[in-house]
Amino acid sequence: MSLLQAAIIGGGHIADQNHIPALKKLADQVQIIAVCGRDINKSQALAEKHDIPQAFDNTEELYKNGDLDLIINCTPNNLHYEYTVQALKNGCHVFCEKPPAMTAAEAREMADLAKEKGKILAYNFQRRQTSEYSLLKKYFEQGQLGEVYHIKANYLRRRGIPGWGNFTNKTIQGGGALIDLGVHILDLALGLMDYEKPEKIVANIHDFIGRTGGRGLKGQWNPEKFDVEDACFAYLTFSGNKSISLSCSFALNQKEEEIINLEVFGSKAGITLEPFSIHTEVAGELADISFPHLEEADTQLKNTEAFINAVFGKESNIATAEEGAILQEIIENIYLSAKR
16 A cells, blocks of 8 residues: 655644644555645744655645645635645645635535545544544444434533634634534534434524633633624524534633533433433433543544545545535524524
């Protein structure tokens, strides 16, 4: 099996701390041959740090100089579409950071182009790879939950508005708490609904704390430049009388600093994801079953490995281009509902 030749587009924190270390652990399958970013000095510094042979400041030169198999798209949200489409047209598989795009139309075009070119387009929803969610999926697929009819999906921070980067800039990000945090937990919930499109969405978004300012737990933000939502609450209904309630926030006046959890309710049993426990009936008595020995997974490594498996045509649980298009459409409809 020949080594896949990979390039990183977007040489920021997530490339440096997440994607490059994971790819280096898979050196028997993939080799990083280039970094490309708008600032050549930063690209060269990142390449030197990780012993990557080439650095570029424009993608045209990148594609001219490298015989590439795949692209890791770590650009800001508003550039996901541009660089993914370019990579697919240059014959590369693409592993793109979340969210898929800025609009549903972009995500759909990306998925259709990947299919047309016969290439893998996948998204980095690495929370799929936790030991807890893997066990939940196994339990679900075995039918142990019975009919799953409602899911509570929460990704809530008390005062977790990032004080760095572009997280509060709608033009670059496309949104706030929903697009940055909510998409992760919504992806997990949709995975238990066969990634079906909802029949109806009712949603509200808020920006009370973001626009007022205050004490931050992730640095101080500028309330005058805050133009995204700091909280989003949505209720999604599906065929068969199924539903998902989604709550996500950058800032919410709650007790806990952070809550990341799924609560899954089925006809035979329910599951709380964190800490993992099953709520059911055993021998006619109510029972809560815990799993205290689950190992902590390297979720980025496992998700990168899942992408590489998909490229090689192996079984994979990576977030697909089609799922990304469905997810982006749901996100767009949540925002549209909140504006009505």
